[in-house]
Amino acid sequence: QCNPLNPLVLSEYLIHAFFCVMFLCAAEWLTLGLNMPLLAYHIWRYMSRPVMSGPGLYDPTTIMNADILAYCQKEGWCKLAFYLLAFFYYLYGMIYVLVSS
């Protein structure tokens, strides 16, 4: 049930972490600061995941509980909004730099 989903979790987290590292290299402190809470949340989320042998976060036996399902959905929407805003912010930042240089 969660088989297609679980491998994507770790890759999402890694991509996000990669971005953070990139910002660190570029010394973009403001952007990095914006991303730090999410990074911390990701690390916490992955530490407190259910007992699993494979990678991933979602446990097929409990995912259908209304509480957990609602939580995961809300989490998904929030992150989508965050990524979208971040995307436009990065775009704006890039264009700003291009124009100003």
Add this chain to the structure above:
Amino acid sequence: MRYTFISVEMITAQQECTVPKEVYHKGPKVKEGMQYGDYVNNQASSAPTPLSSTSDDEEEEEEDEEAGVDSSSTTSSASPMPNSYDALEGGSYPDMLSSSASSPAPDPAPEPDPAPAPAPASSAPQPSKMTKPFGYGYPTLQPGYQNATAPPNSGVPPSSPGYSGFQPYAQQYPGMNQLSSGLGGLSLQSSPQPESLRPINLTQERNILPVTPVWAPVPNLNLDLKKLNCSPDSFRCTLTNIPQTQALLNKAKLPLGLLLHPFRDLTQLPVITSNTIVRCRSCRTYINPFVSFIDQRRWKCNLCYRVNDVPEEFMYNPLTRSYGEPHKRPEVQNSTVEFIASSDYMLRPPQPAVYLFVLDVSHNAVEAGYLTILCQSLLENLDKLPGDSRTRIGFMTFDSTIHFYNLQEGLSQPQMLIVSDIDDVFLPTPDSLLVNLYESKELIKDLLNALPNMFTNTRETHSALGPALQAAFKLMSPTGGRVSVFQTQLPSLGAGLLQSREDPNQRSSTKVVQHLGPATDFYKKLALDCSGQQTAVDLFLLSSQYSDLASLACMSKYSAGCIYYYPSFHYTHNPSQAEKLQKDLKRYLTRKIGFEAVMRIRCTKGLSMHTFHGNFFVRSTDLLSLANINPDAGFAVQLSIEENLTDTSLVCFQTALLYTSSKGERRIRVHTLCLPVVSSLADVYAGVDVQAAICLLANMAVDRSVSSSLSDARDALVNAVVDSLSAYGSMVSNLQHSALIAPSSLKLFPLYVLALLKQKAFRTGTSTRLDDRVYAMCQIKCQPLVHLMKMIHPNLYRIDRLTDEGAIHVNDKVVPQPPLQKLSAEKLTREGAFLMDCGSVFYIWIGKSCDNHFIEDVLGYPNFASIPQKMTHLPELDTLSSERARSFITWLRDNRPLSPILHVVKDESPAKTEFFQHLIEDRTEAAFSYYEFLLHIQHQICK
């Protein structure tokens, strides 16, 4: 002594199977493993028990049913008749017979329903008359109904088979609170203060526990609907008056949920064969007694309110052979029905019954000696295994290697095939390991006779459970079926090996109880794979040491199996456990079973399922996937109110269980429960079903203690009482803050919560082994309500003065009905003898100065001093008191999923602590007494 005994066995074993076992490494070579000397074939295959639908009819049902049977049989022979209304589910299951005399389930007998007059032309359609009973005529009570002084039992269906016999008692104690709380619902509208709302000062009420068993409250519906409603044995709701909004529910601080026992053994069950199963077109609800017929041709779904057409076929009533009376069809007259499903309800052809036994044969297992008992009961019950001519069976054993048994017919003796490569398990001969039970019966019997002695000289202490389960999964995956695993120790080899996690010094710690969750997800993954292939894994754990049940139980939990646990099992040192295993096995092997099942729970628009409890896999938000379903499985569901229910006065819940019977038929069992909606807080409190609420809370607490911690769960339980009572207190305006007030419907709530806190699963401070605790939690999750209640709050009876007063008659036997006693040492007198019924164990406590007559007549010993310390049987003595005691105990034992073992406990014997820890109203070193608990709650409320 023990050594010599074993060596003798070894010699005989060597004589019997002196054959080299061929170790089987990867490769195609298969050799015969062993030969059994001169084994005589015994032709024991008796005729299979007939499963006829007419032979075991109930007396009371006969009138109705025979009309139905007649009509269908005659008409169907004459013309191609689409409908046939089979009378009853046959009584081929032993426990159905035993309870048949006492269990009036959804009882149509007293009301002369549709049947007797088969007058086809007489009933012209009368729309007004017809729609009335099915419309929402609920709030207006019928005239003769308002001065409800009906005899207590008239509207109260007994909550468990056999309780009907309490009728005389009920009249004897007319002021019984519980009876009246059931009745309270009736007079709700007419009297200002219904009985179930009568405020009770808990701290001043000394005898809170009624002397009769607690019944389920009856929903406050009009008489027609009440009569049709589902039996509380199979379907109960924690609130029989559903609050209108979530806000109201939050205000009441009570859990809302359902408790289900969907596959219960029933004595009467209408089975419907029909070409079209009438269902709502949008929400797929099955037609049920609570739908409303708008006119002759249309019905309105009671769950989604869609108007549907009545199909042509449904217009004809096979029962009365009349046309144009869709509301008289059996589907609309019974809230529990079973349909024979057509091929639309199959994803594949119905599977045969397939049973695989996976047995631990390591040194530890052989030492415990369970194999003898298992093989013996299998031999006895081989012909009673549910199934048809396609039934298949197979055996595997494992220690550090895995042994398969080729039982293909035509072989002269069983072949043992050993696979020692446990890292990459494979099946040596995939098609001859699961064999047809009837074609290879002789070989199977040979094997079962030989198995107990084959491994007597084993030195292998390791156990490769994980690889054995992988092999079992591979073997079962083409068909699906049931895998029974017998395990006696911690798995120590291959995949899924476990380490000991229990620290014995922490057993009685009051702080943190760790390791309630699984250590590895190997067993869970395996269970999910099995569930996907319609295979259920049942676990029998017979161990003396810690074996990490928390991890092992996952294999049954998520594959819809069941878990049995026999701590410190040994066939000679612990004969009571051995006897228990034997009886449990008999029930396990012969009980009904359904394969490749799914269960869907639907409820009226506005309500939604929140969380499920039980052994299953949740496939979508309302669909449970059950690889196997057995009659002893219970489920619980938490509900939430999503939309306000302001525009309706009734809500309905429907569970549909689609399964393949052991005879290869696809069947659907449908239960429908109908409950009223109320808008005031007082009505919500009036309709609390305290037992259901406790069972749901227990389920929630188990989840909580696994996901967070045990102390959290305990706090949550106490808070549940505190919140609900303080909410009630603030509702009753004229409240003196000094008193602890509860409505009569909730008066047992604090007592039951205290009982839960002292239950093995949740107690702290008392030394509890981790496995025992986890097993108790598993039991809470999957036991049906009736049995769970006994586990939580045992029943105590005084049995040295049994009389025939108020006795009931079951199968020509007189069963005395002693009153219930409070679970407190103050009730135990030295002159008495008491029986405690804890669900899975009985204790008989004998007082020090108990009457010598009783001891002699019932126990068969001259005086108190001569009673032995370990006594697990009552002798069959030919005295009146002995007969009474025995018939009472047998009656209590009937219909239990786990057959209880009996312990006779002498006052002053060391086993006494076992007994006394169940006296939950008393104080222990680590826990409150009932009175202290009440004071504690009061303190919390006032804070």
